[in-house]
Amino acid sequence: MSNNSANSNNLVIAQKAVKQLRLEASVRRIKVSQAAADLKTFCLQNAHKDPLLMGVPSSDNPFRPPKSCSLF
Amino acid sequence: MAAQEVQPNETLASLKTESETLKTKLEEERAKLHDVELHQVAEKVEALGQFVMKTRRTLKGHGNKVLCMDWCKDKRRIVSSSQDGKVIVWDAFTTNKEHAVTMPCTWVMACAYAPSGCAVACGGLDNKCSVYPLSLDKNENLAAKKKSVAMHTNYLSACSFTNSDMQILTSSGDGTCALWDVESGQLLQSFHGHAADVLCLDLAPSETGNTFVSGGCDKKANVWDMRSGQCVQSFETHESDINSVRYYPSGDAFASGSDDATCRLYDLRADREVAIYSKESIIFGASSVDFSLSGRLLFGGYNDYTINVWDVLKGTRVSILFGHENRVSTLRVSPDGTAFCSGSWDHTLRIWA
Numbered sequence: 001m002s003n004n005s006a007n008s009n010n011l012v013i014a015q016k017a018v019k020q021l022r023l024e025a026s027v028r029r030i031k032v033s034q035a036a037a038d039l040k041t042f043c044l045q046n047a048h049k050d051p052l053l054m055g056v057p058s059s060d061n062p063f064r065p066p067k068s069c070s071l072f
Numbered sequence: 073m074a075a076q077e078v079q080p081n082e083t084l085a086s087l088k089t090e091s092e093t094l095k096t097k098l099e100e101e102r103a104k105l106h107d108v109e110l111h112q113v114a115e116k117v118e119a120l121g122q123f124v125m126k127t128r129r130t131l132k133g134h135g136n137k138v139l140c141m142d143w144c145k146d147k148r149r150i151v152s153s154s155q156d157g158k159v160i161v162w163d164a165f166t167t168n169k170e171h172a173v174t175m176p177c178t179w180v181m182a183c184a185y186a187p188s189g190c191a192v193a194c195g196g197l198d199n200k201c202s203v204y205p206l207s208l209d210k211n212e213n214l215a216a217k218k219k220s221v222a223m224h225t226n227y228l229s230a231c232s233f234t235n236s237d238m239q240i241l242t243s244s245g246d247g248t249c250a251l252w253d254v255e256s257g258q259l260l261q262s263f264h265g266h267a268a269d270v271l272c273l274d275l276a277p278s279e280t281g282n283t284f285v286s287g288g289c290d291k292k293a294n295v296w297d298m299r300s301g302q303c304v305q306s307f308e309t310h311e312s313d314i315n316s317v318r319y320y321p322s323g324d325a326f327a328s329g330s331d332d333a334t335c336r337l338y339d340l341r342a343d344r345e346v347a348i349y350s351k352e353s354i355i356f357g358a359s360s361v362d363f364s365l366s367g368r369l370l371f372g373g374y375n376d377y378t379i380n381v382w383d384v385l386k387g388t389r390v391s392i393l394f395g396h397e398n399r400v401s402t403l404r405v406s407p408d409g410t411a412f413c414s415g416s417w418d419h420t421l422r423i424w425a
Contacts, residue, residue, distance in 0.1 A: 007084070010084055011083075011084050011087070014084055014087035014088060014091065015087060017087075017091050018087050018090050018091050018094065020265070020303065020306075021090075021091060021094035021095060021098065022094060023302070023303075023304070024098060024303075024304075024305060024306060025094050025097055025098050025101065027304070027305060027343055029101065029102065029105050029341070029342055029343040029344075030105065030341045030342055031105045031107050031342065032105055032106050032107055032108055032109075032110070032339070032342045032344065032346060033107050033108045033113065034341075034342075035324070035325075035339040035341050035342035035346065036108060036109075036110045036112075036113035036114070036339070036342075036346060037113055038322075038324060038341075039110065039320070039322070039324065039325060039339065039346075039367070039384075039385070040110075040113055040114055040117060040385055042320075042321070042322045042324075042366070042367060043117075043366050043367050043368040043384065043385055044117070045366075046321070046365065046366035046367070047366045047368060049365060049366065049409075050364050050365040050366035050368065050369075050409055051365065051408070051409050051410040051411075051425075052125070052364040052365070052369060052405070052409055052410070052411070052412065052425070053120075053364050053365075053366055053368050053369055055124070056410065061410050061411070061425055062147075062148070062165055062410065063128040063129065063164075063165070063410065063411045063423055063425040064128060064425055
């Protein structure tokens with residue numbers, strides 16, 4: 001491969017990297033305190049609907065009762 | 073805000089300098105907003121009590137390492153794939169096998185259930201993702217109806233249907249992710265940006281819009297816009313391969329599991345890592361992670377055969393589950409959150425509740 005084409009290849013790669021970084025740098029961000037508060041709120045608001053968190057009575061969880069319900 | 077176009081007369085040297093400057097600026101901007109830790113915000117939250125989670129079903133039938141599994145939307149069926157080339161569809165309530173397909177390759181690393189429940193997708197060392205419609209007739213040869221959808225130039229590491237049976241998203245050892253039309257096999261969009269094998273992907277919950285996250289051997293987790301193919305956010309804090317990524321149920325964050333023995337939580341709106349789930353005693357890689365329905369619990373399957381259950385908000389481990397006799401390779405919570413399933417190199421799958 002000639003020196004020129006190798007150089008232009010590196011240039012293209014570098015241009016892409018810079019373009020990508022510019023995009024990432026322009027992302028709008030919020031403070032961690034705000035983001036964390038929202039995560040916490042979501043967890044707490046949905047906690048009662050979370051069967052693995054709350055534990056559900058055996059009658060409501062299809063996996064908890066024994067496999068066979070035969071009486072004989 | 074669109075990114076500026078790169079001027080044609082910029083030299084390699086100036087681009088490299090700008091690259092370094094932008095990276096530093098990115099870190100500074102992220103650091104400015106890092107005013108508190110997640111576990112501090114969660115200090116007043118009531119601690120979780122003792123958990124009693126046990127193996128409720130053991131699915132036996134694979135002849136070799138289980139590599140991947142997925143739940144059907146009906147909350148009872150499961151598809152799993154194995155190193156021996158077998159893909160099995162189970163009824164998790166009864167543990168009966170409903171379908172079995174033998175793939176023409178070994179190491180079927182990826183499998184997924186279609187949203188309709190009428191088909192499964194799988195692939196691995198064959199570098200493809202194939203879709204098998206599931207027949208109601210148990211005697212029908214599923215392999216005959218197989219449809220090859222995706223073609224990569226290296227192994228298929230993960231696949232997922234989007235919110236319909238019509239499109240599949242794949243990730244590959246060739247360093248790319250791709251979106252395919254199932255019917256025609258046409259490539260709809262490809263996603264370039266990882267510098268090494270992509271090992272995992274997860275689609276954002278449908279309410280959040282058309283994005284997905286991928287994790288790779290380059291230690292990066294990338295968030296992609298499915299329409300434009302653009303990587304919109306990138307996170308590089310893990311110290312080794314990222315084996316698993318999973319969105320937090322609200323879509324505002326995602327968790328990752330890595331060979332560096334940690335799981336981490338990244339918030340998309342704060343654009344940074346907000347929690348690390350680790351312990352000095354945990355030295356083996358995390359292969360697979362998933363959240364409970366409310367996002368409060370993070371389940372992690374590890375290469376030391378255990379499953380660790382983490383309090384997402386407080387950053388502490390609340391439970392450790394034993395049972396598998398080899399690495400846990402895959403783990404998913406059921407669609408209604410009543411149970412989760414783990415698959416292992418010990419050839420079995422376990423349902424825990």
